[in-house]
Amino acid sequence: xxxxxxxLRAPSVGEVMAYLQTNDISTPRFMVLxxxxxxDGATISEIATQLKLxxxxxxxxxxxxxxxxxxxRQDDSEDRRIRRxxxxxxxxxxxxxxxxxxxxxxxxxxAKLPHETxxxxxxxxxxxxxxxxxxxx
Numbered sequence: 287x288x289x290x291x292x293x294l295r296a297p298s299v300g301e302v303m304a305y306l307q308t309n310d311i312s313t314p315r316f317m318v319l320x321x322x323x324x325x326d327g328a329t330i331s332e333i334a335t336q337l338k339l340x341x342x343x344x345x346x347x348x349x350x351x352x353x354x355x356x357x358x359r360q361d362d363s364e365d366r367r368i369r370r371x372x373x374x375x376x377x378x379x380x381x382x383x384x385x386x387x388x389x390x391x392x393x394x395x396x397a398k399l400p401h402e403t404x405x406x407x408x409x410x411x412x413x414x415x416x417x418x419x420x421x422x423x
Contacts, residue, residue: 321337355374
C-alpha cells in the first residue's frame with residue numbers, strides 16, 4: 287500500500303514544494319495549517335504533540351504564522367490560561383491550494399489505470415474501511 291501511495295503522490299511533490307517555496311512557507315508551518323484545518327482551535331500543546339515538537343518549537347512556528355496572517359491566537363472562553371490557535375482565511379487558502387494540487391495529480395495518475403482496476407480498488411478499500419471500523423467498535 288505504501289508503494290502505491292508513493293506512486294500516486296510522487297508527481298505532486300515537486301508542485302507542492304514549489305508552491306510552498308513561492309509562498310515562503312516551510313513544511314513544518316504547512317503541517318500546522320493542516321492540523322488547524324482538521325482541528326481549528328487547537329492549543330499549542332496539541333499541535334506540538336501531533337508534530338512531535340517541543341512546545342518552544344511549535345510556538346515559534348505559530349508565532350511566524352501569526353505574524354504573516356495565516357493564524358490567530360485567541361483566549362479560551364472557559365480558561366484564560368489557554369490560548370487557542372485558529373486558521374485565518376489566508377491559511378485556509380494555502381491548505382485549499384495544496385489540496386487542489388494533490389487532487390489534480392491524483393486524478394492524473396488514476397487516469398492511467400483501466401476503469402476495471404479503479405472499480406476493483408474502490409470496492410476493496412470500501413470493504414476494508416467498513417471492516418476496520420466495525421472492528422474498532
